[in-house]
């Protein structure tokens with residue numbers, strides 16, 4: 001099936017919001033006969049969509065395949081700018097690397113997403129395990145009119161947006177661990193990698209990489225103590241496209257909030273979702289280990305840690321143990 005026909009069909013079903021769309025209406029939208037509509041409906045079924053057909057009512061989608069390609073993401077996407085342009089690649093080394101290549105030409109809100117990454121990367125050049133069809137591996141390109149020193153705040157904006165998306169769309173209590181991990185029942189389900197293309201005084205693009213463990217049933221042994229997936233913890237699989245859509249919606253909301261009113265609301269939300277704030281933690285930095293109470297974060301995302309002697313330390317980068 002031609003992708004423009006498929007796009008039109010899926011858009012019509014999306015607008016109908018679960019209701020029936022008549023065969024004639026679909027024929028008019030696509031510009032074909034009703035027999036051809038039937039053939040297109042069969043093609044959608046071949047791709048894993050389930051459609052109900054009722055005489056005199058027409059067709060409606062009852063379930064979508066769990067894919068994260070362009071069409072699945074566009075049906076039901078509630079944003080104005082973010083995720084409207086999707087670059088879907090079935091298998092890629094790293095969506096982050098692809099987004100870097102596309103950033104200069106890309107429009108703001110372009111989302112690069114893959115079913116599998118063969119060389120996904122995390123913070124501090126760590127490897128990011130990204131097996132096929134089970135997770136969300138994506139990189140979003142933003143172009144805020146801001147100086148580069150503001151960029152770290154986008155990691156915090158993203159953490160808030162993603163945490164709320166997981167809570168709402170998957171119904172599980174995700175929490176934030178400073179600086180940019182999202183945990184479920186104490187194990188990591190999501191990592192965020194924020195990177196920049198910038199001049200000395202102006203951001204050209206921010207590339208926000210998000211890796212989320214959604215439907216994996218198992219992890220390699222070296223990860224199984226520290227990482228988990230939403231489906232392992234919840235006991236059922238979760239539609240990935242719905243999660244991506246919720247992330248895009250929240251990110252657009254908090255991005256707009258940030259550009260209009262500044263960082264205040266986002267900082268409050270970040271602190272309320274963070275597991276470490278108010279608790280005694282161990283911060284292992286490159287210069288040594290500090291034990292103390294996590295007081296909160298600054299507007300730049302720096303962690304304030306008060307040691308046993310009452311001295312307050314600014315932690316810029318560390319591994320945190322709770």
Ligand code: BTN
Nearest residue numbers: 094096120121122123191209211
């Ligand atoms: C972390 O170290 O916690 C950050 C992990 C970020 C992984 C994502 S997956 C999509 C994007 N592409 C990559 O290669 N990395 C990021």
